[in-house]
Amino acid sequence: MLQLGDEVTLYSVVFVLVLLGTRSPVWTTALTVSLYLFVAMFRFPQVPSSRARQVLHPLRGTVGSGRVSVVAHRGGGHDAPENTIVAIREASKNGATGVELDLEFSADGVPILMHDETVDRTTNGSGPLCQMRRSELGNLDAAAKHRLSDTFAGEKIPTLEEAVEECIKLQLTIYFDIKGHPDEAAAALKEVYKKHPVLYNSSIVCSFEPTVIYRVRQSDPEVVTALTHRPWSLSQLGDGASRFSSPWKYSWMTVLDVMLDWAHHHVLWKLCGISAFLVQKNLVSPEYVQYWAQRGVEVVAWTVNTKVEKDYFQELLQVNYITDSLVEDCDPHY
Numbered sequence: 001m002l003q004l005g006d007e008v009t010l011y012s013v014v015f016v017l018v019l020l021g022t023r024s025p026v027w028t029t030a031l032t033v034s035l036y037l038f039v040a041m042f043r044f045p046q047v048p049s050s051r052a053r054q055v056l057h058p059l060r061g062t063v064g065s066g067r068v069s070v071v072a073h074r075g076g077g078h079d080a081p082e083n084t085i086v087a088i089r090e091a092s093k094n095g096a097t098g099v100e101l102d103l104e105f106s107a108d109g110v111p112i113l114m115h116d117e118t119v120d121r122t123t124n125g126s127g128p129l130c131q132m133r134r135s136e137l138g139n140l141d142a143a144a145k146h147r148l149s150d151t152f153a154g155e156k157i158p159t160l161e162e163a164v165e166e167c168i169k170l171q172l173t174i175y176f177d178i179k180g181h182p183d184e185a186a187a188a189l190k191e192v193y194k195k196h197p198v199l200y201n202s203s204i205v206c207s208f209e210p211t212v213i214y215r216v217r218q219s220d221p222e223v224v225t226a227l228t229h230r231p232w233s234l235s236q237l238g239d240g241a242s243r244f245s246s247p248w249k250y251s252w253m254t255v256l257d258v259m260l261d262w263a264h265h266h267v268l269w270k271l272c273g274i275s276a277f278l279v280q281k282n283l284v285s286p287e288y289v290q291y292w293a294q295r296g297v298e299v300v301a302w303t304v305n306t307k308v309e310k311d312y313f314q315e316l317l318q319v320n321y322i323t324d325s326l327v328e329d330c331d332p333h334y
Contacts, residue, residue: 044214067318070326076094078328086155099175100322102179110159112137125139179209186219186220190220210271213272229277269295301317
């Protein structure tokens with residue numbers, strides 16, 4: 001629930017900015033009240049905290065006292081080919097609480113597991129997913145570019161249904177990461193939740209894009225959801241390099257980054273009714289965890305890939321984290 005201090009600060013800032021821009025007390029009041037009414041009328045409430053906690057803190061695979069959950073990023077992309085059935089199995093074997101899986105779609109609309117919009121980086125194929133049918137994708141080797149390609153040679157790109165069935169069998173929590181396609185993703189997830197009701201208590205839908213989360217909640221308000229956030233994500237790549245060669249475009253995207261960061265922390269989380277906030281690890285501190293705890297939202301850190309970092313999140317912060325490897329230190333997989 002949005003705290004009173006947040007509420008007053010949010011609408012006070014809006015009021016002052018609009019007043020400075022319009023010089024009209026009437027228009028300023030009208031626009032501020034309209035924003036308030038919009039958020040009040042169209043926001044989704046958070047799912048019951050007891051169910052959100054069941055998803056975020058299942059008994060299986062929890063670390064230490066059972067308070068911290070460890071989630072394998074893309075199924076554990078360092079330990080096995082990412083977003084594959086064998087990765088899910090390896091994650092379970094290595095003690096993960098759950099797996100984070102990326103949802104994409106083939107040219108014929110079949111929901112599959114894939115992080116990128118092309119198959120080039122991870123398979124022995126080439127080309128965009130939007131031009132490849134499920135039958136074509138089924139002929140590719142999803143382990144071809146992995147460091148352990150000899151061990152896992154011939155691994156296939158799984159469908160969403162195949163991955164869900166495997167996770168349910170292994171009692172793994174699923175973090176569905178949705179990169180785009182809000183309408184298609186909402187429809188596909190609604191179908192899979194209808195077929196497997198256990199997912200309401202064992203999965204969470206996450207996305208960098210608030211429109212995706214809002215559409216999922218529209219389709220099924222009972223789904224536990226989370227927003228994913230990394231500071232400067234619009235202007236910089238995961239390794240900190242600029243996304244743009246143009247200084248003007250980079251500067252403009254930096255401004256948008258500041259606005260997006262503010263919106264995530266003050267408006268979007270409430271509008272979507274999220275239960276968790278998945279955030280890049282460098283932003284997480286005791287104060288930051290407390291900030292979200294006061295709003296009934298849990299922090300999940302990513303991507304935590306060294307023993308020192310894992311000890312920090314497990315022992316000191318006691319915060320769930322997402323990792324590329326359950327067995328050794330490794331570099332992050334962007």
